[in-house]
Amino acid sequence: MLVFNRKRILLVLFIIILLVGLIYFFFFNPIGVKLTHSNMRQLSENLREIGWPGKIIGMALIFIQTFFPFIPFVLVAGTSVAIFGIKVGFLVNYVMSCLGAIASFYFARYYGHAWVEKKLERFPLAVQFSQQMEKRGFLYVLLGRLIPILPSSAINFAAGLTRMRFTHFLWGTLLGKLPIVFLESMIAHDLFHFHKYKGRLLLLLAILVVLILIGNGVKKVLAAKTK
Secondary structure, three states: OHHHHHHHHHHHHHHHHHHHHHHHHHHOOHHHHHHHOOOHHHHHHHHHHHOHHHHHHHHHHHHHHHHOOOOOHHHHHHHHHHHHOHHHHHHHHHHHHHHHHHHHHHHHHHOOHHHHHHHHOOOHHHHHHHHHHHHOHHHHHHHHHHOOOOOHHHHHHHHHHOOOOHHHHHHHHHHHHHHHHHHHHHHHHHHHOHHHHHHHHHHHHHHHHHHHHHHHHHHHHHHHHOO
């Protein structure tokens, strides 16, 4: 028990130090201030100018966005695609997004129960969704990844609060994130090259809209079950 508490304290201290460091970098460091006041194109150009530290920052942004989605995923995905190119950029987006989801799951399960429960109060549907994940974990994690029913971070945290097996969460995440991350990476890429790929961009956006509409339909079904 003493070892477990020590590990927990060290993890909390690490998270606090990381957050303080990020806040300092993005709001007080001249380079960080420049990055936070940039649009997607400017952000990617600024990160490229920094060199390999800029690539690390771009990768870290994807991981952090999984925990704290204060930035739309398509923005950080676009930055990564612009830095690494579409093929490597998609791979970076996918790997870092999956790693962030796994870290969120473990944080909710072993360290941040109270904090996560308070955070999920903003998403009443998360309770109903987590009940379904408790029964059919893999299927509902996969469904939640493929269709935007809940924010990805809410699925990660809600799954961590359930008793579902980690392997079910892992495979649902790996398989479910693959197409949706690819879609968002392609949308971000085509936004950078709008004049060249405007037709494909419209098609990709149409697919995204259809997925959102399907997600809204599933939300209504889940909401009806709670009544």
